[in-house]
Amino acid sequence: MPWSSRDSSVENMGFTLNSYLNDDWTISAGFNRQRHQRQTTESLYGKVQNMDLGVGEYALRGRDTYEQYDVSTGFFDFKGEFYTGDVHHRMLIGSSVVDYQKSGMQKKLKIAGKVNINDAITIGKPEELDYRNGTALKQVQRKTYGVYIQDLIEFNDSWHLLAGVRLDREESQEATHNNILPKLGVMYHPTPNTTLYTTYSESFEPKDPVSESDDINFGKQLDAERGESLEVGAKGEFLDGTLLVTTAVFDIEKSNKVVTEKRENQPSITTQSGKVRHKGVEFSIEGQLSDNLSILSSMMYLDGKIISDPKFAGKRSKDTPKFSASTWFNYRVGDNSQLSVGAIYVGERFGDTPNYFKKDAYVKVDMGFSHTINFANEQQGIISINIDNLFDEDYLRGGCNNSAMFGSARSVKASFQYKF
Incomplete structure (x- = not known):
């Protein structure tokens, strides 16, 4: 219906400070605070209800949702370079913090009357469809603290090694999780203008508790979604550095994926039994074709599949x-x-x-x-x-x-x- 809408307002404030201690070492620090307020009014959500394909009639369901997100982030980095013998090091030591809070209210109701898909008939917004007449959404409060160290080690002109680790601690109302995330990369330069490399890294993404009130696990705290990434690639500069060509093969797997199983005439069930794997090849070219003409082109083949799921294992993402x-x-x-x-x-x-x-x-x-x-x-x-x-x-x-x-x-x- 034409009264469906979404109104958002975002306030964002922050600063970054950089201090050069000497020619080799620098300090960077920053802070950012964002408040995002959003109201979404819908005349239809989820699956179409009571659809009669013969005459094209269906029923409406109204939902009015107010959400507020308050996110504060900060970081402190200490960067520098030094030598141990003939080996060159580029070091990064740092820390970060994220303070995330989410709150809101929601009103849902069935809207009387039937709508025909072939008629331009408007059903007015019910007066009681107002989030202030509804119930509070699950409030989420989460803090994430991180400490990390990384070193780019240049053994010689041909061999470089990137090694790092990040320690994360996530605290919420229901639980505390600790994560150790490694990062490793090996680079080989056959010539000054070409690089062969392989990288491995891990990631995690905190998830909000189950928010749908008609779910069996409503309010349940969810573990972080975890990821593993492996990439092998090559880069090269040609035509006196005016043309950069890159190609890579990658394999990314995410586990602890949130899966919601919808059941006919029964409450849904949300679990973390999902696993997804994306494998692919990417290629890009960037540079000057002439004094006046430049190009940036890329292409990717992606095989994305659901590996683990109660109903959809083997399906494409x-x-x-x-x-x-x-x-x-x-x-x-x-x-x-x-x-x-x-x-x-x-x-x-x-x-x-x-x-x-x-x-x-x-x-x-x-x-x-x-x-x-x-x-x-x-x-x-x-x-x-x-x-x-x-x-x-x-x-x-x-x-x-x-x-x-x-x-x-x-x-x-x-x-x-x-x-x-």
Whole structure:
């Protein structure tokens, strides 16, 4: 219905300080605080209710949700370089903290009457559909503390080693988790302009408690989602450094994935039995084709599958195309103007976990033009015009089979920037 809406406001404040102790050692520190308030009013959410395909009728369900996120982050880094004999070290020692709080209220109700998909009939918003008439959402408070150390060791011109470890402690109302995350990389330079490398790293992502009130495990504290990444690749500079070519093979596995099993006429069940694995190959090229023309192009083949799940093991991960690519050309028109043209290709992919709903592949073309005006005392004015989706391509972005989102139609944006 036309009264469905989302209103957001974001306040963000922060600072960063850098101190150069000497030619070899520096200190960096920073703090940031963000408050995000969001109200979402929906006339339909989840699966379409009471659908009669014969006449095209269905029922509405209203939901009004208010959410507030307060996130404070801080970091302190000590960076420097030194030698042990002939071995060169580039050291990083640091710490970080994240204070995350989430609260909100929500009202859900059935909306009387039936809607026909073929009629442009509006059902008004019920007066009682207001989050202030609802119940409080599960409040989340979580603090994460991290300490890390990393050393880039250059044994000689050919062999480099990157080794690091991060210790994280996550505290919430329900539990405390400790994580040790290693990082390791080996680089070999056959020539001064080429590099062969392999890297391994681990990650974790804290998860909020189960928030759906009709779930058997409502309010249950969830463990962090964990990831492992292995990558092998090569990089090279050619044509006197004007062309950079990179390629890589990667394998990423995530475990402890949150899985919600929907059951007919029964409460849903949320667990962490999910595991997903993404394997693929990527290739990119960047550089100057001539004095006036430059290119940035990339492509990726991705095999994303669900490895462990109560119902969907073996299915492809949703919204992960097997093939995607992009190319962007910049052409300098005279000394002060630049014309840019780019295209993005996204292959077909599934929009739902069961792999019933398939989204078509698409190509989107963008164009931009900028002109710089030079003023006195090295001041500049920059005029920019950008056209997004030049040929007005119809395509689907995220979302599943009951809430897929259309991509943006053609739009033209103009801006003026003044540098002084």
